[in-house]
Amino acid sequence: MNKIEIVACDKDDLKTLQRVSRQTFSDTFDEYNTKENMNKFLEDAYSQETLLKELDDINSQFYLAKVDGDIAGYLKENYKDGEFVLERIYVEKTFQKYGLGKILLDHAISAAKLNHCDHINLGVWEHNENAKAFYKKMGFERISQHIFNLGDDPQTDYILTKKL
Structure with missing residues (x-):
């Protein structure tokens, strides 16, 4: 049996958060984007400066998932x-x-429930079929869309919601 933990991130986890952010995003979207757009996005969105600002934001929280101690x-x-x-x-x-x-x-x-929210929202890329299927299975419904810029490529994200 594998031990699975969800642990809150703080500034001490910055380099780990940066590595896992860049790796997972790249693994998920590399094949659909140009190398230039992907590199620019990864450098900007997951720079230490950007991630530190996000970690300092009182309205946000990061969590790491660990399996047997591995991120x-x-x-x-x-x-x-x-x-x-x-x-x-x-x-x-x-x-x-x-x-x-x-x-x-x-x-x-x-x-979300602990914060007395009656729904949860998220965005998912219109062509990420695995994620869309997962969220549908989990009870999410599409309510709108917006543009997500990856480098100089405007892409469409669907906005999904789940009533709690």
Whole structure:
């Protein structure tokens, strides 16, 4: 049996958070984007400066998923003005058959309920079929969309919601 833990991140976890953020995003989206756009996005979105600002944001919280002590993924939750948004949920490829996506999502749903939210929102890339199927199975419904710029490529993210 594997020991699975979800632990809160702080500034001491910055380099680990940066590594897992870049690796999981790259693993998920590399094949769909140019090298230039991907490199620019990874450098900007997951720079130490950007991640430190996010870690300092009182409305956000990062959590690392560990399997037998190894970093296996992470999530980022945002809560502000009664709105709960699951901004990021990523699992390392080698750990994708452990049910970590559901465990991380359950963690976010519990946090949303503790904050007395009646729903949880998230964005998912329109072409990420695995993630869309997962969220549909978990009871999310599409309510809108917005543009997500990856480098100079405007892409469409679907906004999904789940009533709690």
